[in-house]
Amino acid sequence: DIVMTQSPDSLAVSLGERATINCKSSLSVLYSSNNRHYLAWYQQKPGQPPKLLIYWASTRDSGVPDRFSGSGSGTDFTLTISSLQAEDVAVYYCQQYYSTPSFGQGTKLEIK
Amino acid sequence: EVQLVESGGGLVQPGGSLRLSCAASGFTFSSYWMHWVRQAPGKGLVWVSRINSDGSSTSYADSVKGRFTISRDNANNTLYLQMNSLRAEDTAVYYCARVRAAGGRGNDAFDIWGQGTMVTVSS
Numbered sequence: 001d002i003v004m005t006q007s008p009d010s011l012a013v014s015l016g017e018r019a020t021i022n023c024k025s026s027l028s029v030l031y032s033s034n035n036r037h038y039l040a041w042y043q044q045k046p047g048q049p050p051k052l053l054i055y056w057a058s059t060r061d062s063g064v065p066d067r068f069s070g071s072g073s074g075t076d077f078t079l080t081i082s083s084l085q086a087e088d089v090a091v092y093y094c095q096q097y098y099s100t101p102s103f104g105q106g107t108k109l110e111i112k
Numbered sequence: 113e114v115q116l117v118e119s120g121g122g123l124v125q126p127g128g129s130l131r132l133s134c135a136a137s138g139f140t141f142s143s144y145w146m147h148w149v150r151q152a153p154g155k156g157l158v159w160v161s162r163i164n165s166d167g168s169s170t171s172y173a174d175s176v177k178g179r180f181t182i183s184r185d186n187a188n189n190t191l192y193l194q195m196n197s198l199r200a201e202d203t204a205v206y207y208c209a210r211v212r213a214a215g216g217r218g219n220d221a222f223d224i225w226g227q228g229t230m231v232t233v234s235s
Binding site: 031038040042048050051052054055056061071079094095098099100101102103104 | 156159162168220
């Protein structure tokens with residue numbers, strides 16, 4: 001099984017500043033036949049289900065603001081929020097879907 | 113509107129059973145792989161099970177293998193999770209989720225989630 005590890009566990013960022021969340025997979029999630037990384041990012045606000053933000057490591061889902069971006073390759077990935085807004089306060093999860101799906105432990109993002 | 117609505121959760125004693133349902137609407141249910149994901153109170157997301165589009169292939173997390181059964185009724189656009197021999201550690205909100213792309217092999221992100229149904233296992 002692929003283990004996903006996020007860092008940090010929690011993060012406080014000032015409004016308008018950049019927030020960066022890291023995710024590391026225990027095995028590569030790159031499928032060589034299509035050169036795609038099977039890695040997604042989700043946002044979960046209290047009392048709500050998760051919302052898909054990013055898939056294929058860097059493709060924003062429909063309607064996701066462009067301040068959210070995903071990057072990385074191999075086993076190391078990053079979610080960046082370029083200019084933090086109040087509505088971005090949430091827990092963020094990375095997920096691999098290369099094999100049996102697994103999630104990171106989550107990163108709680110707060111306003112400083 | 114594309115929607116998933118779970119039902120069937122509740123309070124059950126250890127060793128008991130529950131069947132969760134997930135009603136799908138607004139899309140061609142029979143074209144999509146489906147998953148169950150759970151979240152214990154205050155904890156993270158844990159994948160539970162998945163089923164392919166026609167119901168012929170399933171897989172489970174080790175923690176529920178042999179106790180839970182995923183199934184689907186494509187005629188009635190409904191996904192199920194039969195949960196037997198329930199344990200306290202199965203207490204969680206259970207979400208059903210759809211993969212992003214129709215007709216694929218199932219290795220895909222989850223773009224539609226239900227609101228979840230709470231399962232509490234306690235005496």
